[in-house]
Amino acid sequence: MGRFDDRVVLITGAGSGIGKASAQRISSEGGIVVCVDINTEQVEAVASSIVTGGGEALALTCDVSDQDSVRATVATAIEKYGKLNALCNIAGMLRFDNTLDLSLQDFDRVMRVNCYGVLMMCQEAIPHLLETKGFIVNMASTAALGSHAWTAAYSASKGAVLSLTKCIAIEYSLLGLNCNAICPGGIETPMVAGANLPEGADERLLTKVMLPDGYFAPPEDVAGVVAFLASDDASHIKGDFLRVDGGLMT
Numbered sequence: 485m486g487r488f489d490d491r492v493v494l495i496t497g498a499g500s501g502i503g504k505a506s507a508q509r510i511s512s513e514g515g516i517v518v519c520v521d522i523n524t525e526q527v528e529a530v531a532s533s534i535v536t537g538g539g540e541a542l543a544l545t546c547d548v549s550d551q552d553s554v555r556a557t558v559a560t561a562i563e564k565y566g567k568l569n570a571l572c573n574i575a576g577m578l579r580f581d582n583t584l585d586l587s588l589q590d591f592d593r594v595m596r597v598n599c600y601g602v603l604m605m606c607q608e609a610i611p612h613l614l615e616t617k618g619f620i621v622n623m624a625s626t627a628a629l630g631s632h633a634w635t636a637a638y639s640a641s642k643g644a645v646l647s648l649t650k651c652i653a654i655e656y657s658l659l660g661l662n663c664n665a666i667c668p669g670g671i672e673t674p675m676v677a678g679a680n681l682p683e684g685a686d687e688r689l690l691t692k693v694m695l696p697d698g699y700f701a702p703p704e705d706v707a708g709v710v711a712f713l714a715s716d717d718a719s720h721i722k723g724d725f726l727r728v729d730g731g732l733m734t
């Protein structure tokens with residue numbers, strides 16, 4: 485018996501990094517995974533490798549910052565599988581800026597993907613999750629906890645995700661919904677590999693965002709925690725967050 489046998493789990497950001505590893509992990513424990521991402525090619529590749537391996541997966545292209553796209557995605561998942569047991573909001577974007585140079589358009593884009601995307605997914609999924617007494621796992625970041633230079637937009641968006649998580653958790657707690665967050669730090673994914681520090685960044689400040697040995701953990705280290713918080717094993721944890729950061733913020 486797998487923890488996710490006969491459970492339908494929708495995972496955003498499933499085309500890469502932590503979302504991809506989470507889809508693979510939950511599938512390996514018997515879950516039916518609805519793999520959602522803005523990158524069609526990548527998300528289809530993830531879903532088809534799961535299917536090739538004997539799992540059940542559906543790939544859906546969706547821009548989580550677009551309400552119509554979010555609505556259509558959840559509707560398609562429900563139409564196909566008839567229920568939703570868990571929602572894992574993992575899609576996200578990162579940018580580094582000197583705060584004085586950060587345009588409102590760029591701030592808005594990060595908020596739309598990282599924060600509005602989580603809110604809109606929750607709004608569409610919660611009615612279905614209430615029927616199954618389901619689980620929400622939101623991806624925040626150690627950036628939500630402080631001391632990450634050049635990430636005004638990203639840190640603000642992740643701080644908002646943490647607050648949103650607690651609000652949803654308490655608001656629906658009496659109805660059986662379970663909502664928690666994860667704060668990863670230093671995970672080796674394309675997001676981190678592709679990030680460029682802003683011009684003139686004083687790299688001494690990197691000591692606040694990196695472990696002293698520079699170690700980056702694989703996305704599978706976070707995927708196991710996503711699976712835990714999306715499962716019955718976490719049923720008595722409500723509105724909390726788990727740091728998966730190798731002790732960075734300890």
Ligand SMILES: NC(=O)c1ccc[n+]([C@@H]2O[C@H](COP(=O)([O-])OP(=O)(O)OC[C@H]3O[C@@H](n4cnc5c(N)ncnc54)[C@H](O)[C@@H]3O)[C@@H](O)[C@H]2O)c1
Nearest residue numbers: 497499500501502522547548575576625668670671673675
């Ligand atoms: N890697 C880390 O160290 C780290 C640390 C803290 C938090 N996180 C968070 O973990 C999550 C996953 O990041 P990752 O490191 O795996 O990065 P990643 O770039 O490998 O994966 C992010 C995925 O989100 C998708 N995505 C981006 N914008 C989207 C949109 N508008 N709609 C739908 N999908 C979209 C991308 O296509 C990509 O597949 C993010 O929310 C990120 O902020 C990562």
